Amino acid sequence: RERTFVMVKPDAFQRGLVGEIIGRFEDRGLKLVGAKVTRLSQKQAEDHYGEHEDKPFFDDLVEFITSGPVVPMVWEGEDATRQVRQMIGATDPAEAAPGTIRGDYAVDLGRNVVHAADHEDEGANEREIALFFDDDELVEYDFHESTWLYD
Ligand code: GTP
Ligand code: MG
Numbered sequence: 001r002e003r004t005f006v007m008v009k010p011d012a013f014q015r016g017l018v019g020e021i022i023g024r025f026e027d028r029g030l031k032l033v034g035a036k037v038t039r040l041s042q043k044q045a046e047d048h049y050g051e052h053e054d055k056p057f058f059d060d061l062v063e064f065i066t067s068g069p070v071v072p073m074v075w076e077g078e079d080a081t082r083q084v085r086q087m088i089g090a091t092d093p094a095e096a097a098p099g100t101i102r103g104d105y106a107v108d109l110g111r112n113v114v115h116a117a118d119h120e121d122e123g124a125n126e127r128e129i130a131l132f133f134d135d136d137e138l139v140e141y142d143f144h145e146s147t148w149l150y151d
Pocket of ligand 1: 060112
């Protein structure tokens, strides 16, 4: 099954939404295979958001994402990247549907509580997972729920 990279951003961490966000993915039936609490260096942040380096909001984005602790995670499941993108909702929380994470917990484009790898960007998961995790930090195990989640 597919692995996808997700990260609780500093705003959500400070607002005590870590458990809430992890719970959304657990409840959906995704399998957690890696997670940590960390704070990004300037360099990690610039690498992570490298695709946006020419955008006018790049400096603000890097400043924000390095401003406090984050929770990078790897979740596994059938079609996980697309499922997770649907669950987090539109980039701008003002446009995000109620029921999505951003639609339920955020109001501002620059404080949108959670990051997920781009479904349209083929190499995004592999690249982003490698930025935050060594291979031995991702755990392989039997997920007993899967019998009841998948046909
Ligand atoms: P991430 O999961 O954080 O990558 O968000 P995304 O994939 O939904 O959006 P995208 O990668 O296009 O943009 C990355 C982040 O930059 C967003 O989460 C926003 O916080 C911020 N951002 C995107 N577009 C704008 C913009 O037009 N203005 C400002 N100020 N911030 C923006
Ligand atoms: Mg993005």
